[in-house]
Amino acid sequence: MILPQILEAKAREVAEACAPRASLEEALRKPGLGVIGEIKRASPSRGAFAPHADPAAQLHLYEEGGAAAVSVVTDRTFFHGDPETLQALRPRTSLPLLRKDFLIHPLQVYESRLLGADAVLLLACALEQRALRELLDLARSLGMEALVEVHDEEELRRVLDTSARVLGVNNRDLRDFSVDLTTTRRLVEALDRLGGKDRVLVSESGVRSPEDAEKLARWGADGILVGEALMTDPDPTELLRRLRAAGGTP
Numbered sequence: 001m002i003l004p005q006i007l008e009a010k011a012r013e014v015a016e017a018c019a020p021r022a023s024l025e026e027a028l029r030k031p032g033l034g035v036i037g038e039i040k041r042a043s044p045s046r047g048a049f050a051p052h053a054d055p056a057a058q059l060h061l062y063e064e065g066g067a068a069a070v071s072v073v074t075d076r077t078f079f080h081g082d083p084e085t086l087q088a089l090r091p092r093t094s095l096p097l098l099r100k101d102f103l104i105h106p107l108q109v110y111e112s113r114l115l116g117a118d119a120v121l122l123l124a125c126a127l128e129q130r131a132l133r134e135l136l137d138l139a140r141s142l143g144m145e146a147l148v149e150v151h152d153e154e155e156l157r158r159v160l161d162t163s164a165r166v167l168g169v170n171n172r173d174l175r176d177f178s179v180d181l182t183t184t185r186r187l188v189e190a191l192d193r194l195g196g197k198d199r200v201l202v203s204e205s206g207v208r209s210p211e212d213a214e215k216l217a218r219w220g221a222d223g224i225l226v227g228e229a230l231m232t233d234p235d236p237t238e239l240l241r242r243l244r245a246a247g248g249t250p
């Protein structure tokens with residue numbers, strides 16, 4: 001009988017495909033401020049600010065600068081990204097790759113894994129509690145982590161009531177696109193008060209300068225996620241190094 005052998009080999013293949021790879025949480029837990037470099041050509045708030053960027057070259061520049069992980073925006077319609085770019089970058093790096101998109105259905109979580117993502121973004125504001133839990137569990141069962149994004153204390157409370165390990169605080173208010181870095185300070189305080197000190201916290205959006213990075217590290221962020229500033233700087237490697245240094249990274 002050959003079927004049992006075939007099935008045994010298949011089970012090994014699937015287990016291998018679902019085994020966790022590079023860990024976003026581990027990368028962010030290292031001493032100092034971890035920087036997640038984002039590959040993004042455009043956004044609804046800023047239009048097309050880097051239409052001709054070469055994702056593979058950008059990835060290389062982020063690696064040179066000591067990025068903890070790389071985020072790839074894959075939404076086509078509003079961010080001019082695409083899933084194929086994530087897939088093309090996968091074999092080029094051993095850094096954790098985060099798929100940045102708007103995931104609302106399990107199909108997209110499976111798809112993310114097939115594209116080679118190590119982690120997916122989940123937005124608390126876009127998912128009801130049941131759906132958030134479902135997508136979190138599914139991601140984990142496929143060997144991926146999740147960066148769960150919150151904007152305010154109410155969303156933070158909801159996320160603390162799940163198994164999420166890595167939290168993202170978005171400094172950009174999605175209603176009017178205004179950016180306020182003190183959102184991070186307020187939510188770090190709330191996280192302490194609510195007993196969530198064991199979670200890892202990433203400050204996202206509107207981080208432009210070493211001064212910003214220094215403040216965010218001082219307020220208690222473990223990491224920052226930087227898109228536009230790195231995509232538009234003439235020397236992203238140097239900016240990334242300066243952001244890390246300002247955040248006290250050895």
Ligand SMILES: O=P(O)(O)OC[C@@H](O)[C@@H](O)c1c[nH]c2ccccc12
Binds near residue numbers: 040100102121207225
């Ligand atoms: O380019 P910025 O201001 O550095 O922001 C990066 C990142 O935070 C932003 O791209 C982002 C935050 N949450 C998102 C959700 C989907 C797509 C993109 C995002």
